[in-house]
Amino acid sequence: MLVRIFIFLLAVLLPAADAxxxxxxxxGEAASSGYFRDQDTLPGSYRLYQQQPKELDWLWAVGPxxxxxxxxxxxxxxxxxxxxxxxxxxxxxxxxxxxKDLHQxxxxxxxxxxxxxxxxxxxxxxxxxxxxxRRHAYVCAKCHEGATPSFASYVVHExxxxxxxxxxxxxxxxxxxxxxxxxxxxxxAFFLPYVGLWSLRELIGKATKGGGDE
Amino acid sequence: xxxASPQVxxxxxxxxxxxxxxxxxxxxxxxxxxxxxYVETPWGYWLAGLFGGYKATLEIHRIAGLVLLAGFAAHILxxxxxxxxxxxxxxxxxxxxxxxxxxxxxGFFQHLLWIFGLGKKPRFDRWSWWEKFDxxxxxxxxxxxxVTGLILYNPVLSSDYIPGWLLNVALxxxxxxxxxxxAHIFSIHFYLEHFRPHSFPYNASMFDGVVPLDKAREEHxxxxxRLEREGRLEEMMGKEPPVPMRILYFIGGYAVIxxxxxxxxxxxxxxxxxxxx
Numbered sequence: 350m351l352v353r354i355f356i357f358l359l360a361v362l363l364p365a366a367d368a369x370x371x372x373x374x375x376x377g378e379a380a381s382s383g384y385f386r387d388q389d390t391l392p393g394s395y396r397l398y399q400q401q402p403k404e405l406d407w408l409w410a411v412g413p414x415x416x417x418x419x420x421x422x423x424x425x426x427x428x429x430x431x432x433x434x435x436x437x438x439x440x441x442x443x444x445x446x447x448x449k450d451l452h453q454x455x456x457x458x459x460x461x462x463x464x465x466x467x468x469x470x471x472x473x474x475x476x477x478x479x480x481x482x483r484r485h486a487y488v489c490a491k492c493h494e495g496a497t498p499s500f501a502s503y504v505v506h507e508x509x510x511x512x513x514x515x516x517x518x519x520x521x522x523x524x525x526x527x528x529x530x531x532x533x534x535x536x537x538a539f540f541l542p543y544v545g546l547w548s549l550r551e552l553i554g555k556a557t558k559g560g561g562d563e
Numbered sequence: 564x565x566x567a568s569p570q571v572x573x574x575x576x577x578x579x580x581x582x583x584x585x586x587x588x589x590x591x592x593x594x595x596x597x598x599x600x601y602v603e604t605p606w607g608y609w610l611a612g613l614f615g616g617y618k619a620t621l622e623i624h625r626i627a628g629l630v631l632l633a634g635f636a637a638h639i640l641x642x643x644x645x646x647x648x649x650x651x652x653x654x655x656x657x658x659x660x661x662x663x664x665x666x667x668x669x670g671f672f673q674h675l676l677w678i679f680g681l682g683k684k685p686r687f688d689r690w691s692w693w694e695k696f697d698x699x700x701x702x703x704x705x706x707x708x709x710v711t712g713l714i715l716y717n718p719v720l721s722s723d724y725i726p727g728w729l730l731n732v733a734l735x736x737x738x739x740x741x742x743x744x745x746a747h748i749f750s751i752h753f754y755l756e757h758f759r760p761h762s763f764p765y766n767a768s769m770f771d772g773v774v775p776l777d778k779a780r781e782e783h784x785x786x787x788x789r790l791e792r793e794g795r796l797e798e799m800m801g802k803e804p805p806v807p808m809r810i811l812y813f814i815g816g817y818a819v820i821x822x823x824x825x826x827x828x829x830x831x832x833x834x835x836x837x838x839x840x
Contacts, residue, residue: 405725413728449838454603455617493719500722503730509840510735525732526739533743540751543678544759550678551760 411521413504418473425476426468436467447506463488463505570773571787572801581638582769585701586819588631593745593823595624597830600738604836606829628712635705658688658789663699667692686784697752704744711737745830749823757820770812773801 421427428434440460441448452458461469463479470477478487485501493500508515510526574582594610598620601607614620647654655662671692676682690698711733714721718730756766761782768774780787790796803809 408726408729412726413731449840454838495719497719497722497727499725500719500727502727503718503722504728507731507840511840519728519731521729521732522735526735529736529739529743533739533746536743536747537751540747544751544754546678547674548754548759550680553680554684555760 408521411524413502413507413519413522416518422471422473424471425474427471427474428469440464450505450507452505462491568775568777570801570803571776571779571790571796572772572799573768573774573779574772576772577641579769579772581634584634588627588634589744589748590819590822591627592624592631592741593826595620595627596741597745597826599624601830601833601837603838604833606833625716628709628716631705632709632713635709658690658786661690661695661698663692663695667695684784686788687782688785688789689783691782693755700744700747704740707740708737708744711740742830745823746827749827753820753823757816765813765816767809767812767816770816771804771808773803776800 421430424430444460447460452463464472465478470479472479472481472484474480478484481498481501485496485498489496489501504519504522507522508518510519510522511530515523595614598607598610598614599617602611602617602620611617611620614623654660656664658666666688670685670687673682673685674692677684714725714730714733715737718727722730756762756769757764761778766774776787787796790799804812
């Protein structure tokens with residue numbers, strides 16, 4: 350009986366000890382060279398690999414990905430449930446809204462360069478290169494040397510910051526962009542008519558030879 | 564440009580040097596920034612080509628940004644050294660400083676009333692409210708563009724300290740603030756300083772440091788009156804620069820204005836071709 354209890358305790362405690370060691374190791378590694386580390390490519394807690402100060406945790410409340418991921422994003426073949434799907438179909442025929450990002454527009458990066466070849470796995474599939482636990486190493490780092498999991502949280506297919514849906518999907522982007530636009534709009538809404546009227550007043554002043562003093 | 568009237572010194576050599584440096588860096592950043600932002604359009608592609616392609620354009624933009632931030636830091640240091648610490652904080656107030664004060668709010672409303680013909684033309688001292696706005700707008704712009712620019716300078720490194728998705732926000736804030744700064748400088752600032760009836764066809768005071776006394780009396784009446792009261796007007800009188808220098812200032816200034824207007828017009832014309840979202 351005692352032996353069974355010992356084995357049970359061993360089975361329970363050992364993974365916990367391993368996890369705590371892994372966490373301590375991850376913290377230490379965070380300050381290392383920035384190149385890939387073994388644990389970067391292993392499955393585990395995504396949160397464990399967030400290389401950012403704990404003081405910034407509050408920021409996640411206004412960050413992206415508030416919505417529950419779609420079921421298809423966990424599938425090995427994300428198109429397996431799509432009727433009439435053919436590998437010859439162009440990605441952009443269906444995912445038109447995913448073509449308006451800086452990666453495609455400015456750098457000409459194609460869909461499969463990140464999402465890989467057929468069958469295209471869902472981004473949350475356990476072995477997908479796009480899975481957040483290894484996305485930085487398998488995808489981002491192909492161009493961005495030393496990419497970290499935090500870096501990989503950049504939203505490549507970012508939502509339109511002006512629409513109301515973004516207030517829910519990515520609040521900081523929504524409010525940040527709107528505040529800046531209101532600021533810019535306010536400056537011009539004030540100055541353009543002001544300067545126009547001012548010039549008119551100066552012209553009237555010159556025309557009446559009073560120098561506009563009265 | 565033509566004036567045989569007596570001139571009063573308005574800007575010191577250091578003021579003019581700061582402004583000249585700012586023009587050079589701001590225009591470099593504007594051209595390279597717009598080239599990168601519009602690289603998907605033929606105009607942006609052509610603009611980037613002038614610098615040897617988008618990679619070189621972006622590199623120049625980044626280096627110019629660092630120079631701008633270094634200049635800004637040097638300017639802050641210069642201000643710290645210039646402050647009269649013995650009489651601080653009282654020394655920050657008064658007609659000689661660019662610090663916003665109650666008199667500026669009063670000046671703004673007096674100016675507004677004058678525009679609508681409801682009051683006399685306000686008698687501004689050395690700095691009017693819009694000149695102070697122009698000065699502090701650069702600070703506010705640098706704070707926003709500088710911080711976001713630094714974040715974007717090395718996004719991989721930045722994401723070690725902030726969540727990577729903040730790069731999305733930083734990029735948008737950087738773009739909007741930069742676009743606002745350029746649009747303001749190329750339209751409002753250029754118009755106010757060079758094209759409104761008081762200044763037309765060109766106000767060279769930021770280059771030659773002097774302003775015709777009659778113009779100064781017109782727009783900064785209280786400043787001239789104060790100098791006269793203090794008996795300092797004589798010592799503040801300056802000389803008009805020689806003709807070759809005036810021609811140089813005119814051509815140089817109009818080249819910058821022309822470049823700014825070119826960027827503004829083509830950026831607006833090509834805005835519809837940009838894929839923003």
